[in-house]
Amino acid sequence: MAVPRPLIAGNWKMFGLGPAVDEARQVAVSLLAKPAAVRVAICAPATLVERLARAVEGSALIVGGQDIHQEASGAFTGDISAEMLADAGATMVILGHSERRSIYGETDALVAAKAKAALRGGLEPIICVGETLAERQEGRTLQVICGQVKASLPTELDGHAFAVAYEPVWAIGTGLTPTLEQIEEAQVALRQAMVEALGEAGRGAPILYGGSVKPDNAAVILKAREVGGALVGGASLKAVDFLAIVRAAG
């Protein structure tokens, strides 16, 4: 499989009503006027996916969701499946975000099941891992994130497009970022763990960095070893900030 282009993906979390579609439209228009060197995605709340997909149709902007249930359909009140997200126009989905792991108790095994479901539904998964502050302070960062990646990536990913996102939990939404050395150490270890888990298939998938990526630190972070893009929360909500990050990627 050809080496995929880096990916800059926005995670809107539970933010955005109808007018937010305009922010995505601005990103799409900018990409039409000046194509980016990277792939660009916005992972929106499920309620906005169809509107976003329609608004940015014909542009290079990828529309994604933020979670799925592992089954295709069933009596799971409040949940949506990969097939439903794809039907609404999404082609990508974030899985195992630390907020889902910590608030909803999602385990590595569940994340792996959801990743298989994403493939079944035709969605490209972005599988998130990351250590808590306590785990870092205990010197267990690499053990934790490599363990998460090995248990969260099903072998079925072989032959499919997917990404891993390294997101230190303590850096999400806090304005704190690890040092470049800490980012590189984690990304390099994750690459090795992905190869151990998936063989050659673990070599090509981009490993995004996520955690307080902003227009003023993006260029430096994106040049770090094994950083194949970024997962961007807060700074993806405004087109002007998100585009600044996209353009910082080259």
Ligand code: PEP
């Ligand atoms: C995220 O939600 O995945 C994230 C990285 O958030 P922020 O960029 O706001 O830290």
